Each structure stands twice: as structure tokens, then as C-alpha cells.
Amino acid sequence: MTRNAICVTGLRKAFGDKQVLDGIDLAVPAGSIFSLLGPNGAGKTTTVNILSTLIRADAGEIRVAGHSVADDPNAVRAAIGVTGQFSAVDNLLTATENMILMADLCHLPRREGRDRATELIALFDLGEMADKTAATLSGGLRRRLDLAMTLVGRPEVIFLDEPTAGLDPRSRRGMWEIIRGLVADGVTILLTTQYLDEADRLADRIAVLDGGRLVAQGTPDELKQLVPGGHIELRFTSAAELDTATLALGAAGDPDNLTLQVPSDGRVSSLRALLDRLDDASIPVDGLTVHTPDLDDVFLALTGRDSAKEALR
Amino acid sequence: MTTTATYPLRDSAAMVRRQFRHTWRNPETLFGALVVPIILLLLFNYFFGGAMNVGTRYLDYMVPGIIMLAAGYGVGVTAVGMATDVSEGVINRFRTMAISRASVPTGHVVASVVTTLAGIVIALGVTVVMGFRPNATPVEWLAAIGMIVLLVVAITWLAVALALAAPTPEAANFYAFPLVFLPFLSTAFAPADTMSGGVRWFVENQPFSRVIETLRGLLTGTAIGDDSWWGIGWCVGIALIGYLWARALFNREPRTR
Numbered sequence: 001m002t003r004n005a006i007c008v009t010g011l012r013k014a015f016g017d018k019q020v021l022d023g024i025d026l027a028v029p030a031g032s033i034f035s036l037l038g039p040n041g042a043g044k045t046t047t048v049n050i051l052s053t054l055i056r057a058d059a060g061e062i063r064v065a066g067h068s069v070a071d072d073p074n075a076v077r078a079a080i081g082v083t084g085q086f087s088a089v090d091n092l093l094t095a096t097e098n099m100i101l102m103a104d105l106c107h108l109p110r111r112e113g114r115d116r117a118t119e120l121i122a123l124f125d126l127g128e129m130a131d132k133t134a135a136t137l138s139g140g141l142r143r144r145l146d147l148a149m150t151l152v153g154r155p156e157v158i159f160l161d162e163p164t165a166g167l168d169p170r171s172r173r174g175m176w177e178i179i180r181g182l183v184a185d186g187v188t189i190l191l192t193t194q195y196l197d198e199a200d201r202l203a204d205r206i207a208v209l210d211g212g213r214l215v216a217q218g219t220p221d222e223l224k225q226l227v228p229g230g231h232i233e234l235r236f237t238s239a240a241e242l243d244t245a246t247l248a249l250g251a252a253g254d255p256d257n258l259t260l261q262v263p264s265d266g267r268v269s270s271l272r273a274l275l276d277r278l279d280d281a282s283i284p285v286d287g288l289t290v291h292t293p294d295l296d297d298v299f300l301a302l303t304g305r306d307s308a309k310e311a312l313r
Numbered sequence: 314m315t316t317t318a319t320y321p322l323r324d325s326a327a328m329v330r331r332q333f334r335h336t337w338r339n340p341e342t343l344f345g346a347l348v349v350p351i352i353l354l355l356l357f358n359y360f361f362g363g364a365m366n367v368g369t370r371y372l373d374y375m376v377p378g379i380i381m382l383a384a385g386y387g388v389g390v391t392a393v394g395m396a397t398d399v400s401e402g403v404i405n406r407f408r409t410m411a412i413s414r415a416s417v418p419t420g421h422v423v424a425s426v427v428t429t430l431a432g433i434v435i436a437l438g439v440t441v442v443m444g445f446r447p448n449a450t451p452v453e454w455l456a457a458i459g460m461i462v463l464l465v466v467a468i469t470w471l472a473v474a475l476a477l478a479a480p481t482p483e484a485a486n487f488y489a490f491p492l493v494f495l496p497f498l499s500t501a502f503a504p505a506d507t508m509s510g511g512v513r514w515f516v517e518n519q520p521f522s523r524v525i526e527t528l529r530g531l532l533t534g535t536a537i538g539d540d541s542w543w544g545i546g547w548c549v550g551i552a553l554i555g556y557l558w559a560r561a562l563f564n565r566e567p568r569t570r
Contacts, residue, residue: 001404052409055566074319078411088406103411104327108318133338149406 004063005030005157005188006051011060013046020046022212024060028190028205030156033183035203036192037299042209044192045085048161051190052082065156081155083147085162091135094309095126098134099152106153108256116152124148124178142170147178158182160191164198176202196296210303224293224302234260237285248281249274264290321413328420335394337430346390347432350382351439357502358443367504369533376447377528378501381521383436384465387429388472389486389493394439395421395476396485405567418473418559425469426462433461447532457531460544464524467548468492470555477562496521520547 006028013021021043030036036044049055049063053073062069065079083089090098090277099121103113121130124144129137134145143163150158160179164172179202183189193199199206200220207217216223236242236258245260253260264270271290280286336342354375364373395418398404407417437445449457472489499521505513516522523544523565530537 010356012320054405054408074411077409080409082406084402084405086402086405090331090403091401092338095330101327101331104330104499105324105407105410107323153410 003030003066004028005032005065006034006190007061007063008051009061011047011050011062012058013043013050013055019214021050021057024209024212024214026207026214026217028188030188031183031186032204033179033189033191033202035199035206036190036209037194037196037199037206038192038209039194040305041066043212044194044209045161047209048082048084048159048190048192049216052080052159053077054082064216078153079156081150081153081158083143083150083158083160083163087142087146089134089142089146089149092133094131095121095137096130098145099148102149102152108152120148120151140167140174143171143175144178144285147175150183155187157188157190158239160189162192162194164193164195168256172198196294196299200294208299208302215302216298223298230264230293231261231291232264232271233289233291234262234278234285235289236260237284237286241283244281245278245283245285248277248283257275316472318492319411319413321416324413324416325419325423328416332424333427336424338464338528342390342394343428343432344503346386346429347383347435349386350379350436353508354379354439354443358508365503369535370442372443372445373533374529375502375524376437378496378499379436379440380433380461380528381464381496381499381501381525383433384429384461384468385493385496385521387432387465388425388468389489391421391425391429391469392476392479392485392489392492393482394425395473396479396482399477399563399567400482414564415560418477418563421473422466422469426465429465429469430462433465448533448534453531455500457528460524460527460531460541460548463545463548463552464520467550467552467555470559471553472555474555474559474562477559483541495519496525500525518543520544520551523547 004027006026008024008026011021011024012019013024024043024047026034036047038044040152046055050057051062051069053069053076056070064076067075067079069076075291090101093101096117100113100115103117106113108116121127124147125273126141126145126148129141129145134142137145147160147163163179164175167175176198179189179191191202203220205217205219206223207214208223209215218226234245239255239258241254242253242258242260249260249262251260251262262274264274275285326337357365358372358377362375364372365371367374398417398421408414447454472492474509475488475492476485479488499516499519501521505517505522508516520543523540524547526535526540527537527544528539
């Protein structure tokens with residue numbers, strides 16, 4: 001039987017008269033990565049702030065690592081680690097001093113604390129920067145230090161609020177590797193992101209948050225099945241060929257682009273069957289692309305808005 | 314209800330070490346707080362002092378006031394430091410850790426008290442170079458040091474509370490201004506009996522004057538009267554209010570975006 005590391009029912013929170021979270025239910029099994037996906041302003045950070053005991057919920061039952069956030073916040077704090085959207089490192093301390101400060105505040109014995117700091121600095125490849133003040137580190141290095149600090153106390157549950165926001169692609173991939181490695185050690189992670197590919201690559205389960213409500217929840221594959229959208233797009237060189245193909249396959253053509261979209265489940269066998277039918281009818285195809293639904297399609301279908309436009313808003 | 318053990322002393326010690334590192338990296342905060350008191354010391358002694366008639370040598374008269382100015386400017390720096398600190402992300406990290414919450418302001422207070430006292434020692438050193446020769450006995454010295462430490466602890470807690478009440482670090486500078494300015498509205502540079510009416514009443518009774526008169530008596534042998542008890546009372550009261558207020562403000566839900 002799997003135990004839930006995070007269990008939330010009926011979470012509500014308003015700031016003034018603005019209802020930011022409007023009845024959220026979540027269950028995150030221990031040892032998994034759960035992603036909260038949503039555009040800016042959806043309530044992701046507010047959720048993390050409440051689950052990590054930073055602010056109080058207006059209503060709802062919340063248990064993290066088996067402890068009630070409302071009744072025993074200190075027990076929750078002892079079990080969690082938080083890496084927020086905004087860097088939570090002490091800028092005037094060096095990387096090593098930041099790590100040792102964490103070890104002291106986690107009440108590790110002195111020797112063990114020093115060893116843990118050294119171990120994590122090596123693990124996160126911060127060795128060269130260990131004696132530089134945090135203020136002088138690059139964005140990617142600060143984020144790594146931030147996460148390393150979170151791990152000093154060996155938390156059972158880790159909250160990562162947009163851990164790769166603002167990072168260059170290389171640092172982002174490095175961060176993904178680190179996050180995957182954490183779960184291998186049995187840690188539970190709640191990750192918020194507005195990057196659909198990030199949730200797709202990392203998460204065991206995803207909840208889509210929009211306007212303070214969860215509009216969908218499931219594995220990445222389950223979510224993708226919520227939207228039709230898988231198709232093969234065929235491209236032709238002339239309108240006559242397109243017409244023939246439209247008749248032969250009974251699909252809707254696009255005369256302007258000389259393309260035809262055929263619904264498909266994306267499997268090789270169905271692709272081969274389609275090509276065989278085109279061969280049988282002697283219709284030359286200029287090119288084809290296979291389009292499998294991604295989370296962008298899910299997001300668009302669920303919220304009625306385009307995530308790319310959302311990010312620009 | 315808390316089932317997790319807490320370690321307020323260990324947490325506060327870690328925060329004090331953190332603050333000392335900050336001061337070590339930014340020593341200008343210590344010296345910055347000393348610039349105005351020392352300039353005023355020189356100005357009053359060499360420019361205005363000759364016109365002052367206070368019954369004794371003017372340098373001897375104003376030393377306690379300079380100590381108060383050094384304390385006031387010192388805690389002004391503390392207020393800005395505390396407010397800047399809570400505006401940074403690392404404080405929210407501390408809030409999500411199983412540590413004693415009061416350890417954060419306590420770290421600021423302990424480190425600031427030590428820094429401010431170091432500033433006062435430097436300022437006193439300058440007065441000695443200028444010719445100040447206190448005639449205090451060892452017991453009077455101990456009492457004077459006790460009075461100074463008590464005052465600095467009291468106004469540092471108050472400054473930290475004011476800083477936590479301020480919406481921004483810039484505002485904290487303004488909120489702490491009374492602590493920086495009140496020593497000027499005291500018997501630091503002129504005796505209260507040269508003033509009249511409400512001004513005189515205010516100057517005689519405000520905490521800085523009470524502490525100044527106590528120190529003046531201890532260091533140069535003037536009459537102390539009931540000033541010492543009033544001074545101690547003021548300081549204990551201010552320290553208590555500052556501590557309780559700061560603790561309540563720090564436990565308040567943080568402003569989040």
C-alpha cells in the first residue's frame with residue numbers, strides 16, 4: 001500500500017476579496033514527483049506557501065509527511081525542504097557558510113553538519129565556488145546552491161516552486177537530472193512549473209491548476225488522452241493530388257497549405273497502414289509529420305487558452 | 314501543539330554567527346554609524362564649546378551625550394539591516410524550517426548590541442584622545458557599562474520591532490529616526506535648566522536624558538538623584554515592549570506576492 005506524503009482536501013485561500021485557491025484536493029504518494037502545472041497567477045505559489053507552512057489556509061485539511069499543517073506546523077517543517085521561486089540563499093555568506101548555517105539550523109551535530117555540507121557541495125558541483133559569496137554566483141549556480149541548502153536536513157518532502165524559471169537550457173537540464181536523482185533516493189517532490197515539457201518529463205502525476213481550481217489531474221499520458229489531437233499531417237505538391245487523397249482517405253484537407261490531417265493514434269502500425277492505402281491509390285506524398293498530443297494541447301483544451309500566450313501575458 | 318524539539322539557544326547562536334559574518338563583510342556599517350557622532354564631537358568641542366557655559370569643561374559635559382548618539386546611530390543601522398533582511402528570500406526559508414522563530418530577530422539584536430558597543434568604545438577612545446579624563450571608580454565604571462549595555466539592548470530591540478513594522482528597508486530608516494534624533498532633544502549638549510516650560514519637562518524626563526544624567530554622574534561625579542532609577546525603568550520597559558512587539562511582528566504571516 002502506498003502512503004500519501006501530501007494529502008490536501010478542500011483547500012481554500014483568499015487574499016482580500018480575491019479567491020486565489022477555490023477548493024483544491026491533492027494526494028501525492030510517497031516517493032513520487034507530483035507537478036502542479038498552471039499559468040502565472042493560477043495559485044501555484046500560494047499552494048506551495050500553504051503546504052510549506054509559510055502562510056495559513058482559510059479552509060481545508062492539509063497533511064504533509066503525516067502531520068497536520070494547521071495543528072503541528074513545526075513537525076511539518078522538520079520533514080520538508082523548500083526551494084522557492086525567489087532565491088532563498090544568504091547573499092552575504094559564501095556557499096560553504098550557507099550550507100553550514102543550514103546544518104546548524106537543522107541541529108545536525110557539528111562534525112556531521114560539516115561533512116554533509118562538504119558532500120552536497122561536491123554533489124552539486126559547487127566546489128570551485130564554495131568560498132565565493134552567494135551574491136556573486138550566476139543564476140544557475142545560486143539555484144543549485146539553493147537546492148543543496150534544502151537537502152542538508154534530508155527532507156522527506158521537497159517543494160520546488162518553479163525550480164528552473166529563468167535558467168538557461170543547460171542549467172535547466174542539469175536541474176532536471178538532480179530532481180530525478182532525488183526521487184531515486186525515495187524523496188517525495190511537489191514541483192510547480194509553467195513549462196509543460198518540464199512536467200511531462202519529470203512528473204509521475206500532474207494536476208493542472210487554473211484560476212484557483214484543479215481542472216485536471218492524472219499521469220502525463222492520461223492527460224494527453226483527454227484531448228483528441230493526435231494526427232498525421234500529409235503534404236502534397238498539387239491541389240489535384242490533395243483532392244484525390246481527400247476522397248481516398250475521407251479526411252478534411254486544407255487547400256491553402258496543400259495539407260491533409262488524418263486522425264491517428266501515433267502507432268507505427270497505423271502509420272504503415274495509412275501509407276499502404278496511399279500507395280494502393282498511387283497518390284504521391286511530398287512529406288508527412290506525426291503529431292502526438294502534448295501538454296500544450298491539454299492545456300489549451302482544458303483552459304480554453306493558449307499556454308504560450310498565457311506566458312506572455 | 315508542538316511535538317518537535319526546539320533549540321532556541323542553538324538557533325539564536327547560529328543566527329548571531331550569521332550576523333557577525335554580515336558585519337565582518339560590511340564593516341562600513343559599523344564605521345558609518347560613528348561618522349556623525351564623531352563629527353559632532355569635534356564640532357561641539359572645538360567650534361561651539363567655547364560659547365557653552367555648563368559649569369564644567371564642555372568636553373566633559375557632552376561625553377555621555379556622544380555615547381547616546383553613537384548608540385542611536387548604531388541602532389539606526391540595525392533597523393535598516395533587519396528590514397533589508399526580512400525583504401530577502403532567505404527569511405522565508407527560515408520560516409519553513411523547524412527552528413525557533415525568535416532566533417532571527419535575536420541574532421540581529423545580539424550582533425547589533427556588540428557592534429554598537431564596539432562603536433561606543435571607539436567614540437569614547439576619541440574623547441580620551443581629546444582630553445576627556447573620567448574620574449569614575451571601578452564600581453562606577455561597572456555601573457556605567459551596565460547602564461550603557463541596558464540602554465543599547467533596549468533601543469536595539471525597539472529598532473528591530475520598528476524595522477519589522479516598516480513596509481520597506483527605506484521606510485525602516487524613517488521609522489527608526491526618533492531613536493537617532495531623540496538624543497539631540499535631551500540634556501546631551503545643554504542642561505535642562507537652560508530651557509523652559511514643556512520643552513524643559515520633556516527634556517528632563519525622556520529616557521535618553523535620564524541615562525545621560527546617570528552616566529554623567531558616574532563618569533564625572535555630578536549629582537545623579539533619581540535619574541538612575543528612571544533610566545533603568547525606561548530601559549527595562551523599552552526592552553520589554555521592543556522584544557514582545559518584535560516577536561509578534563516576526564510571527565505575523567509574511568507578505569507574499
